[in-house]
Amino acid sequence: MYVVEPVLNRFYRKKMRSVLTFDTGSFSIPPCKAGAPGDYLLYVHIPFCETLCPYCSFHRYVYDEGQANAYFATLWQELQMYKDIGYDFTGMYIGGGTPTINMNHLLQTLEKARSTFSLREISLETNPNYLIPETLNTLKEAGVNRLSVGVQTFDDALLQEIGRFEKYGSGREIQDKLRSAIGAFDTLNVDLIFNIPLQTPESFRCDLDVIGDLLPEQVTFYPLMASPNVEATLRERLGAMDFRKEKQMYGMLLDRMRDNYTGSTAWCFSRKTSMIDEYIIAYDHYVGAGSGAFGYFNDAIYINTFSLDEYIEKIRRREFPVTRVKKFTHQETLYYFFLMKLFGLSMNKNDFIQKFGVSCRKALRLEMLLLKLAGALRENDTTLELTDRGRYYWVMAMREFFIAVDTMRDHCRMLADTRDGSDGTEG
Numbered sequence: 001m002y003v004v005e006p007v008l009n010r011f012y013r014k015k016m017r018s019v020l021t022f023d024t025g026s027f028s029i030p031p032c033k034a035g036a037p038g039d040y041l042l043y044v045h046i047p048f049c050e051t052l053c054p055y056c057s058f059h060r061y062v063y064d065e066g067q068a069n070a071y072f073a074t075l076w077q078e079l080q081m082y083k084d085i086g087y088d089f090t091g092m093y094i095g096g097g098t099p100t101i102n103m104n105h106l107l108q109t110l111e112k113a114r115s116t117f118s119l120r121e122i123s124l125e126t127n128p129n130y131l132i133p134e135t136l137n138t139l140k141e142a143g144v145n146r147l148s149v150g151v152q153t154f155d156d157a158l159l160q161e162i163g164r165f166e167k168y169g170s171g172r173e174i175q176d177k178l179r180s181a182i183g184a185f186d187t188l189n190v191d192l193i194f195n196i197p198l199q200t201p202e203s204f205r206c207d208l209d210v211i212g213d214l215l216p217e218q219v220t221f222y223p224l225m226a227s228p229n230v231e232a233t234l235r236e237r238l239g240a241m242d243f244r245k246e247k248q249m250y251g252m253l254l255d256r257m258r259d260n261y262t263g264s265t266a267w268c269f270s271r272k273t274s275m276i277d278e279y280i281i282a283y284d285h286y287v288g289a290g291s292g293a294f295g296y297f298n299d300a301i302y303i304n305t306f307s308l309d310e311y312i313e314k315i316r317r318r319e320f321p322v323t324r325v326k327k328f329t330h331q332e333t334l335y336y337f338f339l340m341k342l343f344g345l346s347m348n349k350n351d352f353i354q355k356f357g358v359s360c361r362k363a364l365r366l367e368m369l370l371l372k373l374a375g376a377l378r379e380n381d382t383t384l385e386l387t388d389r390g391r392y393y394w395v396m397a398m399r400e401f402f403i404a405v406d407t408m409r410d411h412c413r414m415l416a417d418t419r420d421g422s423d424g425t426e427g
């Protein structure tokens with residue numbers, strides 16, 4: 001049966017777009033609230049990659065060493081500016097782009113961050129070509145606890161289609177590299193994507209077989225998320241998206257992952273209690289540093305400029321490089337909390353009451369009623385939990401949330417390209 005899903009797809013697309021409308025202007029960052037410094041995660045964005053994958057709507061440029069030198073020097077100043085107004089962080093997540101693209105700069109950033117902030121956990125994204133013993137040892141010594149590797153698929157034909165075979169190797173080579181890295185960190189996470197056009201259920205089943213054989217500590221299965229720009233590119237190169245296939249593949253992965261994993265989020269599965277991929281649910285607040293980074297704190301989303309030139313200029317003037325802000329209303333704040341907590345599969349109802357002074361049943365009356373009727377939620381006195389059906393609905397909601405974020409990224413990138421006179425080599 002595929003009846004409720006098309007309606008929900010439309011509902012979530014509209015809702016996420018309307019929630020994620022941003023203000024423009026010049027913005028300042030408020031000093032850290034008293035007593036709160038340790039509550040924040042620091043997200044750091046490194047916007048460089050060797051080549052640009054066609055499905056990706058993250059903020060990234062083709063690597064250029066001169067640009068990277070200036071970027072890392074500026075990034076450090078931005079972190080220092082947060083320190084100066086009272087922020088401290090217990091967790092750091094370095095994402096991209098490809099953060100390991102310049103190891104010297106990365107190691108210096110890690111060293112400075114560890115001596116400046118009260119970091120207890122560091123998570124880092126990379127690509128399979130960096131899984132070599134020397135790099136793995138260096139990263140471990142530099143304090144990285146969780147390494148997240150973008151694999152996407154082990155299917156050679158599909159790797160060719162998405163432009164990753166040449167650069168990152170065949171499915172077999174990637175498996176061998178992963179095998180050598182499993183156990184080297186507290187958590188080795190493998191990112192896979194499902195519902196890529198041209199990806200068949202059989203091909204996806206083989207990916208699940210490989211995971212069953214490798215058993216990495218953690219696997220994150222992203223549904224393909226296509227902002228309008230990415231969708232147009234993919235349609236031309238690989239064909240149209242099919243959400244029925246998304247549902248089918250999600251059912252396949254839920255069935256298979258149950259044997260050896262527990263769910264950390266609706267799309268992330270862990271073999272033990274490990275650092276989870278979705279920092280947006282592990283921490284209620286996160287600060288975003290670097291060009292194109294998003295932060296969420298003070299009930300607002302802050303987006304840094306996508307223009308590398310503007311980023312460097314602003315920091316040179318000791319201004320925070322924020323280009324867009326979305327201040328949430330009270331209702332939006334509590335909806336965001338509800339969405340993120342249940343993305344982590346369960347929510348303590350008393351936590352909600354404590355935070356917002358009202359029960360979730362009262363605050364989100366219609367939403368709760370519809371989700372209960374659709375069989376998405378299970379509850380007892382203290383806890384609200386997603387059922388298997390609910391998990392898929394949350395995948396849909398979060399897919400639309402991130403597509404709305406990606407659409408905003410596309411827009412900011414267009415403005416940045418116009419400003420910098422870029423030839424569009426950025427994706």
Ligand SMILES: C[S@@+](CC[C@H](N)C(=O)[O-])C[C@H]1O[C@@H](n2cnc3c(N)ncnc32)[C@H](O)[C@@H]1O
Nearest residue numbers: 055056058096097125126150191222223224225
């Ligand atoms: C932005 S990348 C950064 C790390 C690294 N460069 C890589 O390719 O893995 C992190 C992960 O985002 C996921 N991703 C990127 N674009 C996506 C898209 N359009 N839809 C779903 N997942 C996507 C991929 O699984 C990727 O591994």
Ligand code: SF4
Nearest residue numbers: 049052053056096097
């Ligand atoms: S998915 Fe590809 S383009 Fe996107 S960040 Fe990773 S390597 Fe770069």
